[in-house]
Amino acid sequence: MSQLEKFDAIYQRACERKGGKEVLESLIDKPLSPQTLAQIDESRYLAEFTKKVFQSGFVWRVVENKWDDFERVFFEFNIQKILLMPDEMLEKKATDPSIIRNYNKVKTIRENAIMIDTVNREHCGFAQFVADWPTEDIIGLWAYLKKHGARLGGNTGPYGLRTIGKDTFLLSNDVVAYFTQWDIISGSAQSKRSLNAIQASFNELQQQSGRTLQEISMILSRSVGDNYF
Structure with a gap:
């Protein structure tokens, strides 16, 4: 398994793709307490x-x-x-x-x-x-x-x-494509091995950023794929 990309790099790329920090943050929702x-x-x-x-x-x-x-x-x-x-x-x-x-x-x-x-x-x-x-x-x-x-x-x-409102990441097409591209997973994203690898990655990104799983998931999905303006 490849080394996970740092959250700051993911965040910066998402900002660049979405037109800046303010725009990106306006697209991010938080879960309920x-x-x-x-x-x-x-x-x-x-x-x-x-x-x-x-x-x-x-x-x-x-x-x-x-x-x-x-x-x-x-x-x-x-x-x-x-x-x-x-x-x-x-x-x-x-x-x-x-x-x-x-x-x-x-x-x-x-x-x-x-x-x-x-x-x-x-x-x-x-x-x-x-x-x-x-x-x-x-x-x-x-x-x-x-x-x-x-x-x-x-x-x-x-x-x-x-x-x-429960804090959770989602296995959207962009999220799955990201973890596949970075060799964090291979094959089905729903396999036990892939799910454990993705959970561990989100846990690491959460420790780096202090953000919720939901926020990280939404930021990550905007850092890849065809979601430009």
């Missing part, structure tokens, strides 16, 4: 996971346009109400023309509600569970969602976490 994350209602976690499941392999804009109907049809993603839904009700709701009619994806709503409810009972609540998960092992949280949730593997779970 753990304290804020812990206060988010668990229904919002289920809602974000569901939205990302439906957006996966589909036109994101269409899902956004129908989202108010998703909220209505699925009881604002109230966990306890979702848990009480029998198969027959799920099947019926999957035929509702106001949402995207995909029964296999609709089933994940109850399955992911079960995951959240299980964490609620075994830990100190799902929101607190996510808030407390150490960012230096964020790929461990990805793995948990993949194993215990439904259709939350690949980029789906991480994108859901990012949207809700």
Whole structure:
């Protein structure tokens, strides 16, 4: 594995590509604090996971346009109400023309509600569970969602976490291309070996910069690829 590039070099290149420091910084968002994350209602976690499941392999804009109907049809993603839904009700709701009619994806709503409810009972609540998960092992949280949730593997779970406000990097095409170009990884970015190498690299960049994983990820993605003005 090659030596990792210094954060300062990555940052400088991103500034040059985006038109200066002020412009770059205006494009960088920060995650929520753990304290804020812990206060988010668990229904919002289920809602974000569901939205990302439906957006996966589909036109994101269409899902956004129908989202108010998703909220209505699925009881604002109230966990306890979702848990009480029998198969027959799920099947019926999957035929509702106001949402995207995909029964296999609709089933994940109850399955992911079960995951959240299980964490609620075994830990100190799902929101607190996510808030407390150490960012230096964020790929461990990805793995948990993949194993215990439904259709939350690949980029789906991480994108859901990012949207809700959990500090995480993302394996965007530019980020993957960067680590491949620098010989940090080879082959699939989703392999255990690649994920560990990428996590270790982000941890090192975080120690150098003092920034969050999200900030580093967004800066790095703007330092490579075809994202000039």
